[in-house]
């Protein structure tokens with residue numbers, strides 16, 4: 667028996683660089699998986715794929731309805747969608763601030779708002795969001811990104827407190843630089859052996875999706891590797 671046997675887990679952004687590693691670990695732990703992608707792409711092995719723009723709150727409600735119609739419930743919601751843009755504060759315009767908030771905060775808020783009523787009704791849920799190290803340890807030239815990720819952390823922690831006693835918990839993981847092909851290309855002089863690997867984060871997320879993680883709520887968990 668694996669830790670996530672019989673668990674229905676919805677992963678947003680599962681086709682991204684982090685997402686593919688996370689899906690593989692969740693699948694290895696026995697979960698039944700539905701993943702979202704934004705652009706049409708092939709489904710990772712053993713995963714049901716839904717193409718959706720998570721900035722559309724109505725589409726998020728419809729997605730949750732489809733998953734519940736197929737599987738009866740959602741036990742775990744892993745919100746991986748997000749993205750980075752850097753730049754000096756003075757050169758970061760309003761549109762960039764808005765884009766980073768929309769991409770990192772509102773995509774997660776939309777899907778959590780859609781899935782939460784069912785989880786509460788069921789008395790069981792594991793919600794995992796993704797912040798980032800600069801949100802708690804800001805680096806120069808990341809003001810809008812760090813602020814958007816700080817908003818993800820604050821939202822998750824507040825939600826966790828709100829959910830006390832409900833059987834639903836919400837936690838946020840904080841990766842440092844992840845070992846992805848994009849980061850290797852962008853930082854050719856860096857030592858990627860120090861970066862955290864997608865599958866390592868996937869194992870932390872798999873634990874946070876398990877029954878045993880019901881005692882962890884409102885946490886912001888660093889997953890920095892050796893960086």
Ligand SMILES: NC(=O)c1ccc[n+]([C@@H]2O[C@H](COP(=O)([O-])OP(=O)(O)OC[C@H]3O[C@@H](n4cnc5c(N)ncnc54)[C@H](OP(=O)(O)O)[C@@H]3O)[C@@H](O)[C@H]2O)c1
Pocket residue numbers: 678679680681682683684685702703704705706707718719720721746747748749750769773796797798799840841842843844845846849
């Ligand atoms: N990479 C790092 O070093 C790093 C470090 C710290 C934190 N993080 C965080 O970790 C998470 C995953 O990062 P990543 O590197 O895997 O990013 P990624 O490769 O760019 O993947 C992002 C995923 O989000 C999807 N997506 C983007 N906009 C969407 C929208 N509006 N609606 C639905 N789906 C959308 C993408 O779908 P398509 O591919 O179809 O567009 C893709 O599946 C993000 O929250 C990121 O901020 C990453």
